[in-house]
Amino acid sequence: MSLANTVDADIRKANTLPVDFYLDPQFFELSKERIFARSWQFASGPEAEIDLTPLTLLPGFLDEPLLLTKHGKCLSNVCTHRGKILVEQACDANLIRCGYHGRRFSLEGKFLSMPEFDGVENFPTAADDLREIAAAELGSFRFVSLEPIESFENYVAGVDHFFKTEAPLNLTATRDYEVNAHWALYCENYLEGFHIPYVHRGLNEVVDYGTYTTETFRYSSLQTAWSEPPAIAGGSDTDPVARYLFIFPNTMFNFYPWGISVNVVEPIAPAKTRVRFLTYISDESKLKTSAGADLHGVEMEDEAVVESVQKGVRSRYYLHGRYSPTREQGTHHFHRLIAEFMG
Ligand code: FES
Ligand SMILES: [Fe+2]
Numbered sequence: 001m002s003l004a005n006t007v008d009a010d011i012r013k014a015n016t017l018p019v020d021f022y023l024d025p026q027f028f029e030l031s032k033e034r035i036f037a038r039s040w041q042f043a044s045g046p047e048a049e050i051d052l053t054p055l056t057l058l059p060g061f062l063d064e065p066l067l068l069t070k071h072g073k074c075l076s077n078v079c080t081h082r083g084k085i086l087v088e089q090a091c092d093a094n095l096i097r098c099g100y101h102g103r104r105f106s107l108e109g110k111f112l113s114m115p116e117f118d119g120v121e122n123f124p125t126a127a128d129d130l131r132e133i134a135a136a137e138l139g140s141f142r143f144v145s146l147e148p149i150e151s152f153e154n155y156v157a158g159v160d161h162f163f164k165t166e167a168p169l170n171l172t173a174t175r176d177y178e179v180n181a182h183w184a185l186y187c188e189n190y191l192e193g194f195h196i197p198y199v200h201r202g203l204n205e206v207v208d209y210g211t212y213t214t215e216t217f218r219y220s221s222l223q224t225a226w227s228e229p230p231a232i233a234g235g236s237d238t239d240p241v242a243r244y245l246f247i248f249p250n251t252m253f254n255f256y257p258w259g260i261s262v263n264v265v266e267p268i269a270p271a272k273t274r275v276r277f278l279t280y281i282s283d284e285s286k287l288k289t290s291a292g293a294d295l296h297g298v299e300m301e302d303e304a305v306v307e308s309v310q311k312g313v314r315s316r317y318y319l320h321g322r323y324s325p326t327r328e329q330g331t332h333h334f335h336r337l338i339a340e341f342m343g
Contacts, residue, residue, distance in 0.1 A: 001026055003339040007332070016321040017335040019313050022182040027342070028270045035249050035341045036062055038149040039219075040156075042251045042264045044068060045278060046140030046169050051107065053090045057144065061267045064146065066133060067096075074135035074144045075109040080128045096130075105130055139163025141262075143251075149341075150219070158217035159245055162255065167282035169259060175296075177275045179303050181310035183250065183267040184338065186275065189306050190244070190252060190263075191330035193223055199301050206241060206291050216333040219248045223330060225291070234258065234290030241291040246330065248337050256292035258283050271310055275299075 003021060008014035021027050036058060043055055049070050054077050057064040065085050067077040077086050084100040095112065096105040104112040109130035117123060134145045136152030138160060143152060153160075179186055189195065193212045197204045208228030215222045223244040227235030234257030235241035243255040250265040259281040266274040277295065287293060312318055323332045 001030060003342040007335045007339045011323050011325045011329065011332045014323055014332060016323065017338060019319055022185060022313050025270055030342065032062055034343065037146040038341065039249050040143040040145045040152055043142040043144045045171055045280060047171060050090045051092045052087050054087045058266050066144065068142065069107050072135060072137065074133040076131040079103055080130065139166040140169060155219045156247065159220050159222060162245065169280035169282050171278060172281045173279040175277045177299060179273045179275060179306060180271060181273060181306045182270055183265050183273040185306050185309050186265055186273050187250065188331045188334055189302055191221065191246060191334050192328050194324060194327035199305050200298055202294065203298055214329045216329055221246050221330045221333050234286050254292060257290040258286040261292060261295055
């Protein structure tokens with residue numbers, strides 16, 4: 001079960017990721033620890049500040065019960081006594097008390113007290129505290145990592161400046177899509193603008209294909225789309241109509257003149273994926289006239305093509321493909337990272 005060295009560093013020589021990665025359930029299982037537990041995962045946006053917010057990290061996949069605190073910490077949401085989930089609903093509180101037998105913890109996760117435990121030897125120890133999980137902020141967005149391969153600062157180096165000048169954002173809509181395809185097929189479609197003229201007729205009318213660029217960083221990549229002619233769809237000579245920022249392996253920040261659309265890609269099964277869309281608006285007045293006004297329509301076009309690829313990669317005649325050196329740098333970079341993380 002190795003993918004090491006399967007994707008050449010030179011895009012002109014490289015084959016795409018071996019098709020087994022999408023099809024073999026063992027790779028899907030292994031990716032939980034090797035890719036998802038070690039990467040940085042989107043946890044929340046600039047929602048209301050509440051003392052304690054429970055979060056299941058990648059429900060049905062990693063399925064890890066976590067607890068975000070107002071002070072920027074992330075704790076295990078599992079009682080260290082017999083394992084009950086501690087906080088079931090977001091709430092304000094000055095301590096955490098288990099609803100099963102009354103064990104109490106501070107908001108920092110420190111064990112405080114436990115009824116009927118007099119005489120218990122070697123108790124409490126550090127193992128009775130709640131486990132702290134690595135957490136970090138990118139502008140007003142929060143990320144967590146179970147076993148970080150790299151500090152968050154290094155993980156987002158080169159792209160974090162987009163969040164420094166972030167205007168106040170309001171979460172105006174959330175929507176989940178279910179796609180009948182492997183999660184990586186969904187991501188790799190997102191990572192190239194190559195398909196825009198063929199798949200997205202409407203989008204193609206506002207995006208200038210000639211000046212579309214892709215830049216890659218250590219664990220992220222950025223696609224920039226300018227408008228044609230300038231100054232339509234909310235773009236200008238100095239502002240692109242859209243920036244598509246991908247943070248490996250499954251977070252997408254789409255910057256539009258009106259705000260940010262966040263997509264979080266959540267594996268469910270080898271051929272089933274949930275994509276969460278979170279819409280954050282900073283300037284409502286630009287919404288109707290800008291690129292990204294019809295996110296649902298574009299999503300339907302992408303889903304149709306990705307589900308078609310899912311059927312195609314099952315064919316006994318398809319083993320891998322090749323890359324366009326000018327149009328598929330983002331997909332190549334993504335496949336390289338998958339091969340690296342999977343080992
Ligand atoms: S499981 Fe929490 S106090 Fe018993
Ligand atoms: Fe697309």
